[in-house]
Amino acid sequence: MATNLTLEALPQAVPDPDPVQPPGTEGFTTMMGWARWVALAVCILGLFAAGALMAIQSRRGEGGEHVGKIGMALGGVIVISAGASLVGFLVS
Template sequence: MTELFASAVEVLPMSAVIPDPGSGEAPPVGAGFTTILGWVKWLALAVCVAGLMIAGATMAIQSRRGEGGEHMGRIVMVLTGVIVIAAATSLIGFLVDASATS
């Protein structure tokens, strides 16, 4: 095993330089891509709003029966989804704007 490692070290150049792939520019993003991302964002937020309404209505109906406490977890999950969607769209928007100005 040590002979195999030693022969591999001999073959590899010791002064190997990591290649630079270019100027670091992002690939051009088409208008269609940003349009699709906008649609997906609004669709996802609409689903979250609908989920929040459904969780609220279910909580209101169950509270009349005295069982409304366990629905708070659903509301927290929906609001967490809204935060994740907003963070993702903000990050993508930043990256798309940064690549457009480069």
């Protein structure tokens, strides 16, 4: 039995359920929060280390080499934040 749907009725036929967190996943969200906190703390420590090395080695003319390390640390912050937002959207 085939249903004849017109193009105008198609958006009405697509279900759009509200996202609901499955039961028993409260521990998972707690662990994800801890993992996000630790990962961002490591990125901040990496920025501190790269800045300190940049300041120490600036007299020798080697300070520019650490710009890549700062970029990688900031890239890590972006990836961690995007992942945490995605998981937060899917779980909530």
